Amino acid sequence: xxxxxxxxxxxxxxxxxxxxxxxxxxxxxxxxxxxxxxxxxxxxxxxxxxxxxxxxxxxxxxxxxxxxxxxxxxxxxxxxxxxxxxxxxxxxxxxxxxxxxxxxxxxxxxxxxxxxxxxxxxxxxxxxxxxxxxxxxxxxxxxxxxxxxxxxxxxxxxxxxxxxxxxxxxxxxxxxxxxxxxxxxxxxxxxxxxxxxxxxxxxxxxxxxxxxxxxxxxxxxxxxxxxxxxxxxxxxxxxxxxxxxxxxxxxxxxxxxxxxxxxxxxxxxxxxxxxxxxxxxxxxxxxxxxxxxxxxxxxxxxxxxxxxxxxxxxxxxxx
Amino acid sequence: xxxxxxxxxxxxxxxxxxxxxxxxxxxxxxxxxxxxxxxxxxxxxxxxxxxxxxxxxxxxxxxxxxxxxxxxxxxxxxxxxxxxxxxxxxxxxxxxxxxxxxxxxxxxxxxxxxxxxxxxxxxxxxxxxxxxxxxxxxxxxxxxxxxxxxxxxxxxxxxxxxxxxxxxxxxxxxxxxxxxxxxxxxxxxxxxxxxxxxxxxxxxxxxxxxxxxxxxxxxxxxxxxxxxxxxxxxxxxxxxxxxxxxxxxxxxxxxxxxxxxxxxxxxxxxxxxxxxxxxxxxxxxxxxxxxxxxxxxxxxxxxxxxxxxxxxxxxxxxxxxxxxxxxxxxxxxxxxxxxxxxxxxxxxxxxxxxxxxxxxxxxxxxxxxxxxxxxxxxxxxxxxxxxxxxxxxxxxxxxxxxxxxxxxxxxxxxxxxxxxxxxxxxxxxxxxxxxxxxxxxxxxxxxxxxxxxxxxxxxxxxxxxxxxxx
Numbered sequence: 001x002x003x004x005x006x007x008x009x010x011x012x013x014x015x016x017x018x019x020x021x022x023x024x025x026x027x028x029x030x031x032x033x034x035x036x037x038x039x040x041x042x043x044x045x046x047x048x049x050x051x052x053x054x055x056x057x058x059x060x061x062x063x064x065x066x067x068x069x070x071x072x073x074x075x076x077x078x079x080x081x082x083x084x085x086x087x088x089x090x091x092x093x094x095x096x097x098x099x100x101x102x103x104x105x106x107x108x109x110x111x112x113x114x115x116x117x118x119x120x121x122x123x124x125x126x127x128x129x130x131x132x133x134x135x136x137x138x139x140x141x142x143x144x145x146x147x148x149x150x151x152x153x154x155x156x157x158x159x160x161x162x163x164x165x166x167x168x169x170x171x172x173x174x175x176x177x178x179x180x181x182x183x184x185x186x187x188x189x190x191x192x193x194x195x196x197x198x199x200x201x202x203x204x205x206x207x208x209x210x211x212x213x214x215x216x217x218x219x220x221x222x223x224x225x226x227x228x229x230x231x232x233x234x235x236x237x238x239x240x241x242x243x244x245x246x247x248x249x250x251x252x253x254x255x256x257x258x259x260x261x262x263x264x265x266x267x268x269x270x271x272x273x274x275x276x277x278x279x280x281x282x283x284x285x286x287x288x289x290x291x292x293x294x295x296x297x298x299x300x301x302x303x304x305x306x307x308x309x310x311x312x313x314x315x316x317x318x319x
Numbered sequence: 320x321x322x323x324x325x326x327x328x329x330x331x332x333x334x335x336x337x338x339x340x341x342x343x344x345x346x347x348x349x350x351x352x353x354x355x356x357x358x359x360x361x362x363x364x365x366x367x368x369x370x371x372x373x374x375x376x377x378x379x380x381x382x383x384x385x386x387x388x389x390x391x392x393x394x395x396x397x398x399x400x401x402x403x404x405x406x407x408x409x410x411x412x413x414x415x416x417x418x419x420x421x422x423x424x425x426x427x428x429x430x431x432x433x434x435x436x437x438x439x440x441x442x443x444x445x446x447x448x449x450x451x452x453x454x455x456x457x458x459x460x461x462x463x464x465x466x467x468x469x470x471x472x473x474x475x476x477x478x479x480x481x482x483x484x485x486x487x488x489x490x491x492x493x494x495x496x497x498x499x500x501x502x503x504x505x506x507x508x509x510x511x512x513x514x515x516x517x518x519x520x521x522x523x524x525x526x527x528x529x530x531x532x533x534x535x536x537x538x539x540x541x542x543x544x545x546x547x548x549x550x551x552x553x554x555x556x557x558x559x560x561x562x563x564x565x566x567x568x569x570x571x572x573x574x575x576x577x578x579x580x581x582x583x584x585x586x587x588x589x590x591x592x593x594x595x596x597x598x599x600x601x602x603x604x605x606x607x608x609x610x611x612x613x614x615x616x617x618x619x620x621x622x623x624x625x626x627x628x629x630x631x632x633x634x635x636x637x638x639x640x641x642x643x644x645x646x647x648x649x650x651x652x653x654x655x656x657x658x659x660x661x662x663x664x665x666x667x668x669x670x671x672x673x674x675x676x677x678x679x680x681x682x683x684x685x686x687x688x689x690x691x692x693x694x695x696x697x698x699x700x701x702x703x704x705x706x707x708x709x710x711x712x713x714x715x716x717x718x719x720x721x722x723x724x725x726x727x728x729x730x731x732x733x734x735x736x737x738x739x740x741x742x743x744x745x746x747x748x749x750x751x752x753x754x755x756x757x758x759x760x761x762x763x764x765x766x767x768x769x770x771x772x773x774x775x776x777x778x779x780x781x782x783x784x785x786x787x788x789x
Contacts, residue, residue: 001578002578002579003577004566101551101555101561158579260580263581264580264581317566318582319568319575319582
């Protein structure tokens with residue numbers, strides 16, 4: 001497979017996952033504004049959302065300090081100046097897919113292209129007809145269709161591994177960042193830890209990952225920091241946990257190593273195995289003792305290293 | 320008053336090839352037709368068969384209008400066309416072999432030397448080289464118009480990288496999907512073997528240094544190119560890699576592509592980029608689309624390029640007038656397909672005649688394409704003709720003129736029902752160890768009433784083209 005093709009497939013996976021992350025953020029923000037909460041009112045909540053997406057500065061550059069629902073919606077969904085907006089991600093995923101049409105089944109291309117065509121139709125509609133729930137549904141519906149088409153029709157070859165590597169590394173990164181934001185941004189002062197506000201925000205995180213119901217099935221009882229963190233970091237059943245995402249990445253890297261044999265460098269696989277071992281060696285108490293932020297910084301860094309190693313091993317086009 | 324040949328009705332009777340279609344039309348109510356038309360468009364858009372019109376802004380993803388009414392040839396009509404097309408493709412390749420070799424046809428005084436050797440498309444870097452099997456142009460697209468029951472004329476040859484074959488294939492695919500009964504009830508020759516024939520043709524011209532099964536690739540300028548869909552479509556159907564210049568590199572006399580498993584050798588490149596961009600070391604130095612060192616490898620027999628650099632010298636509009644001469648000179652045969660009568664404005668006699676009769680003629684730039692830079696005399700205003708005359712005076716050698724052709728019409732769906740519209744035909748002839756032609760081609764149709772311009776950039780559409788078997 002051409003290195004450029006592999007790179008496009010990898011980034012197609014990342015962008016599809018990233019679109020979903022943006023839509024989830026939008027959904028959770030809209031949900032919070034429906035509830036009476038902090039003294040500062042809704043404004044503060046939209047702001048925390050922007051922080052969660054790591055885009056506060058970029059947003060301010062474009063909209064000033066007007067953190068209104070409509071502006072945030074525009075930013076997270078429609079704005080092509082935001083590289084992580086749903087529209088940007090779908091467009092880039094589709095463009096990547098168009099470049100490597102030959103590596104996709106017609107069902108996958110069809111799903112991807114339909115998402116893009118529907119997005120363009122959506123962009124032409126007046127904003128009054130659109131609400132956040134609908135935008136989120138739009139995104140998750142299309143991303144599920146693409147995902148389903150990939151799973152059902154793509155050959156289980158190297159291209160499939162690259163798409164899924166993109167998905168799993170992006171997902172690992174997104175979950176880790178969201179968790180990190182919770183601890184360092186959402187919660188302003190350390191005495192709030194364990195307070196009602198703290199627990200409420202944990203629920204928000206769970207919702208952001210569409211995991212609140214799954215959480216209750218898995219743990220039951222009260223929502224506490226350590227239970228949520230355990231669910232999102234170390235639980236192998238949770239579909240978006242760090243462990244699950246990393247495990248999937250390792251699985252696909254192993255697939256590549258088996259397929260390509262000893263002639264092709266395998267530094268990404270080695271790196272991912274190492275990270276996985278270090279992750280499994282921890283329990284949730286150890287992580288809290290170490291400091292959640294420190295742990296997450298380490299993990300985000302590891303994911304970036306694995307991603308770079310994937311680039312060096314497969315995508316850079318060694319001569 | 321020009322009489323146009325109507326391919327459906329002759330002497331007041333519906334001609335045989337269209338007989339079964341007239342039933343089909345009559346039994347299709349307007350609402351069904353509209354529904355089918357919408358279905359076809361949705362299919363084209365979903366599959367992603369769109370093209371880009373340059374420099375006009377607006378929606379970059381445009382559809383070429385598809386007319387559901389097929390254009391039909393009888394077996395006998397087609398066989399004659401086929402012989403003529405193959406003959407012409409052989410003549411053109413013989414000419415290219417000659418002018419990059421000893422230049423016998425020029426020495427014999429059958430073609431003026433400047434027309435060949437001063438031609439912008441003549442590549443000095445190719446002189447003295449004979450590509451594998453002596454083939455320069457591996458895919459020859461020949462634009463043909465019909466003017467009477469048995470009268471066909473060649474309008475233009477395309478020896479470089481003719482496009483449009485994806486429409487030939489997709490139009491058929493969509494017709495078969497929407498109207499299976501038509502295909503069950505008529506014996507229509509298939510065209511879907513084209514990609515396999517193209518792959519075979521390209522493999523057959525692999526260089527002598529190639530070991531084992533040749534690796535074929537398609538070289539595209541990239542996904543912003545208006546024909547990118549066609550490039551990826553063909554790569555997919557042939558099962559070959561679609562590469563960009565940056566995916567290839569030259570090392571030790573061979574070309575390699577960068578893959579996830581390291582470098583892989585490439586034997587045949589079906590390039591869809593112009594000569595000027597192929598190799599920055601040999602042609603345009605600012606080209607980002609090509610591969611540095613490619614020409615050296617080609618000349619030393621490390622890789623084949625289809626079509627060969629320099630093949631364009633056979634297909635410009637000035638050399639065109641000599642193609643019948645080539646056929647007589649190299650093949651010793653009489654041309655089966657005629658040229659359109661052409662006046663070349665660098666000849667004094669022709670110049671005087673053309674300038675005096677601009678209002679009746681079509682004048683084209685020698686290197687123009689896509690229906691741009693031309694004057695259609697009978698359709699132009701006096702002011703337009705005068706403005707064009709000034710342009711000709713400035714550089715007569717850059718123009719040729721032809722009579723306005725009585726292009727045949729083929730029945731076409733319009734708002735009011737079915738009406739005759741003007742059509743042309745581009746078949747795609749493949750030249751390798753054998754010369755192959757699938758029974759069919761791309762029929763372009765001028766959708767505006769009375770219009771003779773079929774180019775997609777000027778409001779033309781496309782049709783499925785049928786050849787009925789015996």
